[in-house]
Amino acid sequence: MSETPELSPTDWVREQTEKVLEAGTTDAVELMGMKIVLFTTTGAKSGKKRYTPLMRVEENGKYAMVASRGGAPKHPLWYFNVKANPQVDVQDGDTVKTMTARELPMGxxxxxxxxxxxxxYPPYAEYQEKTTRVIPVFVLE
Known part of the structure; x- marks a missing residue:
């Protein structure tokens, strides 16, 4: 198993992650004027650590991971990583902690x-309208 997380092959995701890593804080990156959180997941098949920057959704020290993939018909790959390995490192600002993710059922x-x-992040509503799948939401505690 690799201990050094891998950067995304997707240019804009990799660039956002590199900015966070260089600055040591997620405060270095905003998307559309909104804050992000950097999640580190473990690959479902490879066991490799992978970075996933997502919009910051936080309440009372808990975080959400929204598997929107921009409203694409399929879940993002990180969804399967979190399902298989729910221990996720969460970086918010310069604070990093390990949390446990659970997928929320309808309700x-x-x-x-x-x-x-x-x-x-208001575009999430548009993403849900674009796709026939229910966009999964994980809560991390």
């Missing part, structure tokens, strides 16, 4: 976190 708790996610 009041997911509805609450979805509302928080859309408030933090």
């Amino acid at each position: 009041a708790e997911r509805d609450h976190w979805w509302e928080l996610a859309v408030a933090a």
Whole structure:
């Protein structure tokens, strides 16, 4: 298993991650004027650590990971990593902590976190309209 996380092959994701790593804080990056959180997941098949920058959705020390993939028909690859390995490192600002992710089933708790996610990043609502799949939401505690 690799201990040094791998950067994304997707240019814009890699560039955002590199900015965070160089600065030592997620405060170095904003997307559309909104804050991000840098998650480090473990590959479901490879066991390799991988960085995943996502929009910051936080409440009372808990975080959400929204598997939107921009409203694409399939889940992002990191979704399968988190399902297989729910221990995730979460960097918010310059603080890093290990948390446990759980996927939220349909219901009041997911509805609450979805509302928080859309408030933090309104395009999530558009992404849901674009796809026939229900966009998964994980909460990390």
